[in-house]
Amino acid sequence: MSGSPFEWRAGGCHCGGVRFEVALPDRVEAQACNCSICAKTGFVHIIVPESRFRIVKGADRLAEYTFNSRVAKHLFCAECGVKSFYRPRSNPDGWSVNARCLDTVEGLEIAIEAFDGQNWEANAAGLAHLSKEPA
Secondary structure (H helix, E strand, O other), X not given: OOOOOOEEEEEXXXXXXXXXXXXXXXXXXXXXXXXXXXXXXXXXXXXEEHHHEEEEEOHXXXXXXXXXXXXXXXXXXXXXXXXXXEEOOOOOOEEEEXXXXXXXXXXXXXXXXXXOHHHHHHHHHXXXXXXXXXX
């Protein structure tokens, strides 16, 4: 992305079998969600549009888990069990990357906000803008 305000950053699962890259600006908004799955896994969401995410290794190693509405596609490494990214229910045309799975956060300012996922229906509309390309 030459001349772009975004920098491609690498990340992956614990065993290294699944690797991804995500294009991020120097400052990102992230959400720490209290829903049942995020609270148990410690997932910190950085939501990006499709164009700013790519799986570079291990797509064949991904297992999928869905629950409740079955809209979100929770993807995790079948070897180590780490969920580095997934298709979120709030932004099914984008990706949610786990900030904790980035190789480094050096030079990246992450503003983490609490998100009340226990009351998802009442709060999810506020997340829809995160996977849209800037105008």
